[in-house]
Amino acid sequence: MAHLFDKLETKLDKQLEKSKTSFKRSRKQAKEHFGQAKDLLSAGTVKTIKASDEKTWSNWARTINFEPKLIYHPNTLKDLKDIVRKAKKHGRKIRCAAEGRSWSTLSVTNDCLVLVSRMDKVVVSEHEIYGWVVTAEAGATVRQINETLRNHSPALAVHSMPVQDTFRAAGIVATGAHGSRTESRSVSDGVVSLQIVAANGELYEFSDEKDHFEMQAARVNLGLLGIIYKVTFRAQLMYNLRTIDFFPPIKTWLRPANIKELMYESDSIQIFYSPFNEGELHPENDKLWVKQWLRTHDAETPSDFETRDGPLLQDLSMNFGHKLYETFVKYPQVTPHLNNLLWRAALKPGDVVHKAPNAIHYQTEIDAIPYEELEFTFKADRDLRNVADEFNHVINRIYDYARVGKFPINLPLELRLLKCSNAFLASSYDEDPDTIYCFISIAAIKGTQDYLEFSIELARKWMEQYHAKPHWAKHWEYVPEIKPYLHSHLAERVKQFEKVRLKYDPQGMFFDNESLKEVFYGPPINILVKSQTF
Numbered sequence: 358m359a360h361l362f363d364k365l366e367t368k369l370d371k372q373l374e375k376s377k378t379s380f381k382r383s384r385k386q387a388k389e390h391f392g393q394a395k396d397l398l399s400a401g402t403v404k405t406i407k408a409s410d411e412k413t414w415s416n417w418a419r420t421i422n423f424e425p426k427l428i429y430h431p432n433t434l435k436d437l438k439d440i441v442r443k444a445k446k447h448g449r450k451i452r453c454a455a456e457g458r459s460w461s462t463l464s465v466t467n468d469c470l471v472l473v474s475r476m477d478k479v480v481v482s483e484h485e486i487y488g489w490v491v492t493a494e495a496g497a498t499v500r501q502i503n504e505t506l507r508n509h510s511p512a513l514a515v516h517s518m519p520v521q522d523t524f525r526a527a528g529i530v531a532t533g534a535h536g537s538r539t540e541s542r543s544v545s546d547g548v549v550s551l552q553i554v555a556a557n558g559e560l561y562e563f564s565d566e567k568d569h570f571e572m573q574a575a576r577v578n579l580g581l582l583g584i585i586y587k588v589t590f591r592a593q594l595m596y597n598l599r600t601i602d603f604f605p606p607i608k609t610w611l612r613p614a615n616i617k618e619l620m621y622e623s624d625s626i627q628i629f630y631s632p633f634n635e636g637e638l639h640p641e642n643d644k645l646w647v648k649q650w651l652r653t654h655d656a657e658t659p660s661d662f663e664t665r666d667g668p669l670l671q672d673l674s675m676n677f678g679h680k681l682y683e684t685f686v687k688y689p690q691v692t693p694h695l696n697n698l699l700w701r702a703a704l705k706p707g708d709v710v711h712k713a714p715n716a717i718h719y720q721t722e723i724d725a726i727p728y729e730e731l732e733f734t735f736k737a738d739r740d741l742r743n744v745a746d747e748f749n750h751v752i753n754r755i756y757d758y759a760r761v762g763k764f765p766i767n768l769p770l771e772l773r774l775l776k777c778s779n780a781f782l783a784s785s786y787d788e789d790p791d792t793i794y795c796f797i798s799i800a801a802i803k804g805t806q807d808y809l810e811f812s813i814e815l816a817r818k819w820m821e822q823y824h825a826k827p828h829w830a831k832h833w834e835y836v837p838e839i840k841p842y843l844h845s846h847l848a849e850r851v852k853q854f855e856k857v858r859l860k861y862d863p864q865g866m867f868f869d870n871e872s873l874k875e876v877f878y879g880p881p882i883n884i885l886v887k888s889q890t891f
Contacts, residue, residue: 405443406436414470416457418727418803420832425452425470432475434560437584441866442558444469450869453580455496455528458521460730460832463532463579466869471584473527479505481513481592486566489513489592490549495527495585502526502590503714512595514713517541522718527585532830533577533783535734535775535796537650537717538625543778543785545576547591555583555861574857576780579829581854581868582861597657598624598716601649602707607640611749613741620741620774620793625650625717628748628772631704632755632764636697640752646704646769650716658710682726685767686804692764728768729805731812732798732831734784735823737774743823744795748772751799751815758811765811768800781850784826798831809835840875851877 408427415422427449431437444451452466455473464470473495479502484490491513493502500522506513517536519529528534529544530551536544550564553575561583563575575582605615607630619626629646637643681699685692737744748770755766773796777787785794799815801808816836819825824846827833834840844851855877858868868874875881 405439406431414454414457414464414472416454416459416464418460418729420460420727420729420803421457421462421465423465423467425466425468427469429469429471430475431471431473434554434586437471437554437586438558438560440469440471441554441556441584444866445556445558450865451584451867452869453495453527453531453584455525456498456523458524458528459532459830461830461834462872463829463870465871468869473584474525476586477501477525481505481509484549484589487549487591489594490589491515491592492587492589493526494587495525497526498522499524499526499529499718503718506592507595507712507714513592514595515590515592516547517544518714518717519544520718520720522714526588528830530576530588531578531580531585532828533778533780533785534830535773535785535828539620539623539775539793542776543577543780543783544590545780545783546778548576549589549591551575551578551585551589552587553578553583553585553861556864556866560586561861570853571857573779573781574854577778577782577829579782579873581858581873583867596713597653597655597710598713599651599653599655599710600707600716600719601651602704603647603649604644604704604706605647607643607645607749607752610645611745613738613745616744616774617741619647619649622651623649624652626774629769630748630752631696631700631769632752632766633693633696633759634700636693638693638756638759640756643752648719653710655710657712682767682802685764685802686806689764689767689806690762692767693759696767727803728800729803729808729812730798730800730831731816731833731836732796732828733816733819733825734794734796734828735819735825736777736787737793737795741774741793741795744772744774747795747797747819750818751797754811754814758807763807763811765805765807766799766801767805768802771798771800772796781854782829782847784828786850796828798828813837834872840872841879843876844879847876 406429408429411428413422413424414428429440431440441451450466450468451471452464453471453473454464457464475496476494477497478494479497480492482490482492491502491506499518502515503522506515517538519534520537524534530548534544536542536547541547550562552560552562554560563572565572627648631646634644635642681695684695751770758765774793775785775796777785777790777792777794779790780786799812813836816839820842826843827839862868
């Protein structure tokens with residue numbers, strides 16, 4: 358009998374314990390429901406973000422100026438959601454900007470402009486698939502991301518970033534900015550996940566693991582899926598790079614075999630050409646400026662002066678250069694002499710070792726100079742013959758113009774080589790992951806005579822010969838017929854992108870941009886028809 362009572366007592370204890378657990382769970386759920394109800398009841402008294410008193414907005418170079426109806430400066434995820442829900446309620450459109458380091462009109466809107474630069478938190482974590490990752494809010498600068506990674510234990514670095522470290526996370530990803538490493542493709546291709554507030558005011562996460570197809574759209578989204586809240590990048594252990602600067606003669610070095618050998622033996626390369634660097638009106642004796650980065654286990658070699666005071670001196674020289682460059686615009690005929698002076702004064706052969714971020718971000722204050730820049734990318738030949746041919750062609754055309762008294766280029770030309778991207782809207786999209794794309798940029802001080810004529814000529818050549826595409830964030834909309842051209846050449850990829858966009862923004866809240874409408878839907882008459890789908 359005692360044995361039976363023991364069994365009964367054990368059974369009752371178990372049931373009692375089960376009841377206690379159930380009671381705790383119910384109480385927890387009740388508290389959650391009470392909290393939600395309390396939030397709903399007090400919603401009318403909760404402060405929501407208000408629009409700024411600002412009436413106008415300009416990009417950094419003052420080449421884009423417009424007057425949106427409303428300008429917002431969000432600080433939190435709640436702010437982003439509030440902005441979107443308000444816009445939905447009142448039938449408004451939204452476009453976003455980060456730092457405004459763009460020449461194109463992607464941020465232009467007649468309605469709501471959201472400036473995300475105040476959202477700049479950065480956090481490092483470990484990912485179960487990718488290892489170390491860094492998650493940055495939309496407004497975090499590349500510099501802030503680098504500093505967070507540098508101060509982490511162990512010290513880390515992002516796989517690839519643009520040379521300028523003032524750019525912000527959302528901007529470089531949304532526009533498909535190219536990075537600094539050939540193997541790492543665009544910056545967007547190194548993104549692990551994106552968190553975006555869509556048109557219904559809810560937050561969605563995009564990643565290859567959740568949906569590879571949707572991630573192909575999100576990687577380069579041009580702000581058309583919603584407002585980017587956070588971006589997560591792959592990171593790796595900090596490493597050193599040896600930076601080698603050398604100046605070979607154009608006449609003997611600018612050949613496919615030399616470029617190909619340099620590309621395959623390097624972590625990254627950049628090739629520059631500063632017009633008239635020998636001060637003559639023919640390129641016979643001109644030189645290139647070649648930057649090569651090599652991974653190394655060697656210790657850092659720069660002095661404290663170079664690492665600490667170098668950026669300050671560069672800032673001072675850029676501000677001096679800003680004044681000097683005004684002379685290029687006022688007196689274009691002195692371009693050969695001034696470029697020769699700057700070439701001799703500023704550039705010297707180098708071989709130093711830096712931590713990766715210091716090596717990559719060697720141009721700390723280039724944006725102090727207001728300039729125009731057009732950049733196109735095209736598929737490189739396997740032997741890189743068309744790469745050498747096109748860079749040579751640009752150089753020769755500079756001298757053709759000079760012979761008739763025109764000096765359209767007064768800043769260095771730049772050539773990069775990167776592997777293609779798999780993002781639908783990337784300028785370097787390709788289905789073959791081993792394809793190399795050539796990026797050539799041409800730039801001139803804002804207001805330089807004949808720059809537009811010269812750059813349009815080159816753009817048309819590359820479009821016709823290679824089906825080349827522009828960098829979305831650079832200056833491209835002034836090129837005649839480029840929007841119909843892109844509409845035609847991006848048609849299939851736009852169809853794929855639209856499958857995702859219409860899911861997250863079916864009414865076109867974020868599609869308030871005339872250039873993108875024409876690229877997506879063709880001439881205005883087609884846009885009118887397509888708008889009926891919103």
